[in-house]
Amino acid sequence: MALPKKLKNFAMFGDGESWVGEIPSVTLPKITKKTEEYRAGGMHGPVEIDLGHEKLELGIKAGGLKTQLIAMLGSQTVGANIFRFAGAYQDEATGQVTAAEAVIRGRLREWNPNEAKAGEDNDHEFTIAASYYKLTVNAQELLEIDVPGMVFRVGGTDQYDAIRAAIGMAFGVN
Numbered sequence: 001m002a003l004p005k006k007l008k009n010f011a012m013f014g015d016g017e018s019w020v021g022e023i024p025s026v027t028l029p030k031i032t033k034k035t036e037e038y039r040a041g042g043m044h045g046p047v048e049i050d051l052g053h054e055k056l057e058l059g060i061k062a063g064g065l066k067t068q069l070i071a072m073l074g075s076q077t078v079g080a081n082i083f084r085f086a087g088a089y090q091d092e093a094t095g096q097v098t099a100a101e102a103v104i105r106g107r108l109r110e111w112n113p114n115e116a117k118a119g120e121d122n123d124h125e126f127t128i129a130a131s132y133y134k135l136t137v138n139a140q141e142l143l144e145i146d147v148p149g150m151v152f153r154v155g156g157t158d159q160y161d162a163i164r165a166a167i168g169m170a171f172g173v174n
Contacts, residue, residue: 028135031053109129142155
């Protein structure tokens with residue numbers, strides 16, 4: 001019998017600082033292919049043409065006032081801040097634990113302090129516009145996206161290697 005691997009716990013880090021105990025939830029970047037519908041003569045229906053991907057965003061919910069995140073509003077470059085998610089997923093059938101790590105570079109785009117009420121919990125929500133995203137599971141790279149470097153690597157294969165070479169961007173990107 002197969003059962004899913006479930007997230008049992010995680011740790012979040014920002015610019016090298018541990019935020020363990022301060023971050024109740026994280027929304028990792030959603031990967032959405034940007035496509036355009038195309039149909040020409042001789043085709044009996046449309047196909048979707050791959051035009052890259054939509055913007056990448058990281059969502060972080062802090063358990064209260066998190067001044068280090070608020071200070072990131074002053075970041076001036078697209079990859080100014082580094083975020084690291086380390087998750088432990090456990091297989092419910094076997095008990096085996098899988099390590100998942102996401103590294104994201106970007107800059108803070110939005111801070112929502114939400115409603116503040118005396119005597120009640122007050123989570124602050126942050127949105128990071130990401131320029132880099134790498135997902136590794138059990139030390140195996142599954143995905144790496146470097147937007148300024150024009151890298152889109154899936155399972156170790158760079159989908160844009162030939163395109164970079166064709167436009168003169170083959171400068172030793174691995």
